[in-house]
Amino acid sequence: MDTLQKFLFEGLPVRGMLVRLGASWRDLLSRRASVSDGGHAFAAPVRALLGEMAAAGVLMQGNLKFNGAIILQMQGDGPVKLAVAETLPDLSFRVTAKVVGEVAADAGLEEMLNLHGQGRCAITLDPLDRLPGQQPYQGVVPLFGDQREPLQKLSEVLEHYMLQSEQLDTRLVLAADDSVAAGLLIQRLPMSGGANLAGQVLVSADEDHIGRSEDFNRIALLAATLTADELLTLQPAEVMHRLFWQETLRVFEPQQPRFACRCSRERVAGMLRGLGAEEVESLIAERGEAEVGCDFCGAIYRFDPVDVGGLFTPGHAVPPASSQLQ
Ligand SMILES: [Zn+2]
Structure with missing residues (x-):
């Protein structure tokens, strides 16, 4: 079954979330495959990127308390001009891409979207109850790291966005093939009373704060050991057990993402x-x-x-x- 599984680390300011899109992802691919884009089906790296974007969109929708569409847009200057994933509050998702030219079988993010350094990722939050004249909220992050190094993974791009927009440390692991699109999100929870008006977490030197940082760092390191292969083949319960068997987790009722289109x-x-x-x-x-x-x-x-x-x-x-x- 396709699931979004949320969990908390008991007693620690850290939350986690796992998404696994199986049947809904294959359903989407089978319909999208019938649509030609310049006369050919998307290359495998584009399908994988769209799958990772779908998984990430569901994670972000599950993570933000937001009544509206979350739209991830990768705008590129390579063969992939645009890749879009849209998720609604009911966890329905859809994706599409605009590809011009060939995408090599082993192309990464840079080769697909950031050949000339102009690629970027725009995240739009579009409220369903938007008032007339009200603009959607949009954040844009480049496909570069802090040292201007080109980022090779969507997860790194989105980690930057989360840090910039929410001021929250986040670790993401994403993977997709033609059967499954999946992701793990680990996030440091804002400390009660510890954030200023701009949403920035205030740095405090007390022992408790330092101890709590170590908790997040330990869990983030465990999360980073998850391989794409494990993420694609294991069920959420197995992933949680394999990574966090020494931690006490509070696991919530799973939710069910699905593929659906808003066109009519x-x-x-x-x-x-x-x-x-x-x-x-x-x-x-x-x-x-x-x-x-x-x-x-x-x-x-x-x-x-x-x-x-x-x-x-x-x-x-x-x-x-x-x-x-x-
Ligand atoms: Zn449609």
Whole structure:
């Protein structure tokens, strides 16, 4: 079963989370594989990146108390121009990518996204109850480390983001292949009363604080020993046992992530209305119908001349999904 498993280290200011996407990840891949991107399926490293992004998105959604979409966007200057993973509060997720040119079978983050040093990762928090005129929150981190060294792992990029945005030490281990996308997150909890208004954890020299740092460091070191192979093959309970058998864990009820797309015939109709009658009618004149494919799930929405006429007739409802292919 696909799960998000949260846990706490009893008595320590450290929390953990494991995600394992199996059936939902394969479901997504099978649909996305039917969609061509420049005429070919994504190369293995792109599929792995998208899987890691999906796992990371679910972890971040589980980690933040936020009522909205969390959108991870990798914007690249290599063959991968864009990779997107979006997760909603109900842990439904979807991913897509825009690839131009060849991706080598052994390409890492740098070769895919950061060939000329312009790659970056944008994390957008888009509230579901956003007020008119309210902007989503966005944080951007480069694909470089503190010493300007190119980062080779998505987990390192996101650790930087967490430290920057939440001022919280975080360790992430991510892995994905064509069967499973999975991740482990370990995070130092903010100490009660220890954070200032900017969210920065105040440095205190007392013994207790130092002891607590050591707890996090010990657990983070254990987390870092987890291999991609273990993460992909072991169930969450087995991972927790293998890494943290000497710790006392409080384990919460697992949650179930799933693949789901937010596209709909209504949304596509709205998009076509936004293009304007003239534009859409010239499309119809050229091709006989307007066809819009969803980049996330591969659904194709078709609007024939009658449908399109209805779109631009005031008071006319959105046409039924008679010609919709899923
Ligand atoms: Zn869709």
